Amino acid sequence: MPLALCAQDAGGAFTLGYGASSVSGPAGDLSTLSLDGVGNIALNNSFNIGLYGSFRSVDENNTSDDLAASDFGFTLNYQFLNGVVLGGYLDYAKLDFGSFATDFDTTSYGGTVGYVTNTFGAEAFLGGTETSPDLAAGVDWVDYGLNLRYVVSPQARLGGHIMRSDISVPGGTDVEIDSYGIGGDYAFGNGWSGFGGLSYVDLGAAAVDATTFGVGVGYDLGQISRLPASVSLELSRTDISAPGADADVDTLRLSLTVPLGNRPSTTPLNSVARSAMAPRHNAVSTLLESAF
DSSP states (O other): OOOOGSSSEEEEEEEEEEEEEEESSSSEEEEEEEEEOOOOOSSSEEEEEEEEEEEEEEEEEESEEEEEEEEEEEEEEETTTEEEEEEEEEEEEEEEEETOOOOEEEEEEEEEEEOOSSEEEEEEEEEEEEEEEEOOOEEEEEEEEEEEEEETTTTTTEEEEEEEEEOOOOOOOOOEEEEEEEEEEEEEEEEEEEEEEEEEOGGGGGEHHHEEEEEEEEEGGGGGGSOOOOOEEEEEEEEETTTTOEEEEEEEEEEEEEEETTTTSSSTTHHHHHHHHSSSSSHHHHHHHHOO
């Protein structure tokens, strides 16, 4: 989302998480360590720089190898007096498959246009993605989508996204990866909050899709101490459907979120709700953020 919606000088947060996952079928269970961070800097009343990043280390219990995924990026936005926001983004993501396969890197970049008020925000983006190792000659990867955010009340927020990563193959079958998501959070009072999200990713011609949903509860530790942090517990499930190889991944995730600067305690950055409300700028990175 355009960071001008919430920027006041500077602010941010980071979330440290641990997830224990049970995988159906012959695959072993998983344990995941995660670190996520966001921040924004208001250069003046119109310019804002947004920063974000995440790291996932996934340990598959039946093997000695760890899988890792990391990404980071930044946005630059300018907001006009009428609420229109113009900007751009740059994302970098890396998948480390250990000894199973060659590492895979993506660099996504593009432009954004949006509109914000005190209670509503919308952003459309269009860009491209380059990979390492390079895709085959003539193959283009284009990303585009729409993100929405609505402040229902001082206690409640809703958000969602629709996006597509379109990988065109000359003389072959194009790969269209669609991602849809909706999420929200609510502050009950006395330090308690709830959050939930649902996302769906469809790999089109590959006949593979993944549905992830999660619900959680958080508590602000500032209610009982001087520690400016909140703890949360989330239960999520990812249903993966593929020809002859369906699987379910059930995850219990414990997290600690620490706000920085003027940012209040927020929904954990590693939650399904957060990935649905504030996705990355390509469907593959968004899938990884929601599933793990």
